[in-house]
Amino acid sequence: MLVRPLRRTAVLTVLVTLLTVTVHLLWPGAAHASPAVQYTNPLAAQRADPHIFRHTDGYYYFTATAPEYDRIVLRRATTIQGLATAPESVIWRKHATGEMGAHIWAPEIHFINGKWYVYFAAGRADDVWRIRMYVLESSSANPLTGAWTERGRITTPWDTFSLDASTFVANGVRYLLWAQQEPGIATNSNLYIARMGANPWTITGTTTRLTVPALAWETRGYKVAEGPSVLQRNGRLFLTYSASATDANYCLGLLTAAASADPSQASSWTKSPNPVFVTSAATSQYGPGHNSFTTSEDGQSDILVYHDRSYRDISGDPLNDPNRRTRVQKVHWRADGTPDFGIPVPDGLTPVRLLSYDTPGAAVRHWNFRARLEANVTPLADSQFRLVPGLTGSGTVSLESTNYPGYYLRHRNFEAWVQQRDGSGLFDTDASFVRRSGLAGSGTVSLESANFPGYFVRHRAGQVWVEQNDGTSGFRGSASFILE
Structure with a gap:
C-alpha cells in the first residue's frame, strides 16, 4: 500500500493499479475531520470473522476464519492494504480427536503483558457442535514463526455453546466479551462480559449478560448476538455485535456506554433500536458483520474491518458457503460524537468525501x-x-x-x-x-x-x-x- 501526503502537482493521474492513498490535510476550524484514507476491497477472499491488530512493532496482524474450519492463519504487513498480499502462516491446526477438533472459528490476536494471545472457538472432533472458547499463547516476537502453547478452554458459568471471545481495557481494567447460549433462554447466543483474572484465559467475578437478541433484525433465521468488538472514542464505549443468520440477514448492532461507567454492569449500556450496518443491494454487499476495529497508518482514522458476500442467494447452509470476504472501510463520526458506519461500500477503491x-x-x-x-x-x-x-x-x-x-x-x-x-x-x-x-x-x-x-x-x-x-x-x- 502507498501511504504519502497529497502531492502538489498540476495534474494527478489516477492509476487503476493504485491500492491506496493517505492524504494529510488540515484547514482552519475543522479539527474534527480526519484525512482521507483509501483501500481496495475486498482485502482477502474466503476469510471470514476478520480481526486486524495494530502492534507497536510497526506491523498489522491479521487473522480470520478459514472456510475449511481446520486451522488458524496469520498474516502481517506494515500497512493494511499490504495484508492483501502478505504471506500467510498456519500457526495452529485442529486436533485429530477430542477437544479443538472441529469448527475452528473466529480467531482474534491480542498482545497482552508482553505475550501474544489468540482467542478462538472450536468444537470436538466427535461432537462438532460442542463449541467452546480456547486460547493460544506465544512469547515470540514474531507470532507467525514462533511457537504457540495451548492454554486451554475459557471457563464460563455454563458448559454450553460459546464463542467469539474478545478483550479490551477500560479505565485500566481488562475485560472479556463473548457470546454464549444461556440455559433457560431460548436464543442461539447472547452477549456476556466479565473481568479478566490472573491471566488472559481466566475470568473472575460476576458474569454479566449485556444483551439478548429480541428485536426483529436480531432474530432473522436465528436468534443471535455474537462477534462483539469495542471502539473507544469521544468519552464513550461503542460495542458492535452481529445479529441474525449468517446470510444476507447478518448485520451489526450497537451498544453504547459512557467511558466513565462500569462496563461490567448491564445498566451502563444502551442498545440502539436499529442495526447500524446492513446489507446493501445497491453496492452488491450482503450480510456484513463479525467486525473488528483498527486504525489507519497515520493513526487519524478508525477502520471498520468486517466480512460479507458479493451475492445474496446461497445454496444450502450459509456456514458451508466459503465466500465471505474480508473488507475494510473508514468509520465516520457524527457531530454528536457517535459513529456512522454508512453502508458497505462497493468493491474497489474506498470512497472519500x-x-x-x-x-x-x-x-x-x-x-x-x-x-x-x-x-x-x-x-x-x-x-x-x-x-x-x-x-x-x-x-x-x-x-x-x-x-x-x-x-x-x-x-x-x-x-x-x-x-x-x-x-x-x-x-x-x-x-x-x-x-x-x-x-x-x-x-x-x-x-x-x-x-x-x-x-x-x-x-x-x-x-x-x-x-x-x-x-x-x-x-x-x-x-x-x-x-x-
Missing part, C-alpha cells in the same frame, strides 16, 4: 440527484464518492457515487448533478475533471472541468455548480475542498 474549505463540516452530497453542500449528511453515503480514472481518460478523474454505482458527478448547463452514465461522449466529458492543487492554498484540492478549462466545481447558495474562476477569494474558497 469532499468537505468544503470555507464552510467547515459541510460536504458535497446528492439530494434527488442534484449536488448540494450540507453539514451532518444523512445518509452518509450520499456524500461519499469514489475517485476513479476520468471517463475521458488520462489526466482526469471522475467521482462515482457510493450508493449509486454507475452514477457520476457531472455538470449539466453548469449545474452539478449525480447522474447515471449514458455512454455518450458528452456525459463523459461533463463528468471528468482535472484534479488541481486547491485554489485556496495548501491542504485543499480543486476540480477543474475537463471540457471547460478555467471552470471549477464550487458551491454557491447551498448548491454545487461548475463555474468560471473569477479570481476572487470568495470563489477560491468555495471551489476548494478537503478530502476526508
Whole structure:
C-alpha cells in the first residue's frame, strides 16, 4: 500500500493499479475531520470473522476464519492494504480427536503483558457442535514463526455453546466479551462480559449478560448476538455485535456506554433500536458483520474491518458457503460524537468525501440527484464518492457515487448533478475533471472541468455548480475542498 501526503502537482493521474492513498490535510476550524484514507476491497477472499491488530512493532496482524474450519492463519504487513498480499502462516491446526477438533472459528490476536494471545472457538472432533472458547499463547516476537502453547478452554458459568471471545481495557481494567447460549433462554447466543483474572484465559467475578437478541433484525433465521468488538472514542464505549443468520440477514448492532461507567454492569449500556450496518443491494454487499476495529497508518482514522458476500442467494447452509470476504472501510463520526458506519461500500477503491474549505463540516452530497453542500449528511453515503480514472481518460478523474454505482458527478448547463452514465461522449466529458492543487492554498484540492478549462466545481447558495474562476477569494474558497 502507498501511504504519502497529497502531492502538489498540476495534474494527478489516477492509476487503476493504485491500492491506496493517505492524504494529510488540515484547514482552519475543522479539527474534527480526519484525512482521507483509501483501500481496495475486498482485502482477502474466503476469510471470514476478520480481526486486524495494530502492534507497536510497526506491523498489522491479521487473522480470520478459514472456510475449511481446520486451522488458524496469520498474516502481517506494515500497512493494511499490504495484508492483501502478505504471506500467510498456519500457526495452529485442529486436533485429530477430542477437544479443538472441529469448527475452528473466529480467531482474534491480542498482545497482552508482553505475550501474544489468540482467542478462538472450536468444537470436538466427535461432537462438532460442542463449541467452546480456547486460547493460544506465544512469547515470540514474531507470532507467525514462533511457537504457540495451548492454554486451554475459557471457563464460563455454563458448559454450553460459546464463542467469539474478545478483550479490551477500560479505565485500566481488562475485560472479556463473548457470546454464549444461556440455559433457560431460548436464543442461539447472547452477549456476556466479565473481568479478566490472573491471566488472559481466566475470568473472575460476576458474569454479566449485556444483551439478548429480541428485536426483529436480531432474530432473522436465528436468534443471535455474537462477534462483539469495542471502539473507544469521544468519552464513550461503542460495542458492535452481529445479529441474525449468517446470510444476507447478518448485520451489526450497537451498544453504547459512557467511558466513565462500569462496563461490567448491564445498566451502563444502551442498545440502539436499529442495526447500524446492513446489507446493501445497491453496492452488491450482503450480510456484513463479525467486525473488528483498527486504525489507519497515520493513526487519524478508525477502520471498520468486517466480512460479507458479493451475492445474496446461497445454496444450502450459509456456514458451508466459503465466500465471505474480508473488507475494510473508514468509520465516520457524527457531530454528536457517535459513529456512522454508512453502508458497505462497493468493491474497489474506498470512497472519500469532499468537505468544503470555507464552510467547515459541510460536504458535497446528492439530494434527488442534484449536488448540494450540507453539514451532518444523512445518509452518509450520499456524500461519499469514489475517485476513479476520468471517463475521458488520462489526466482526469471522475467521482462515482457510493450508493449509486454507475452514477457520476457531472455538470449539466453548469449545474452539478449525480447522474447515471449514458455512454455518450458528452456525459463523459461533463463528468471528468482535472484534479488541481486547491485554489485556496495548501491542504485543499480543486476540480477543474475537463471540457471547460478555467471552470471549477464550487458551491454557491447551498448548491454545487461548475463555474468560471473569477479570481476572487470568495470563489477560491468555495471551489476548494478537503478530502476526508
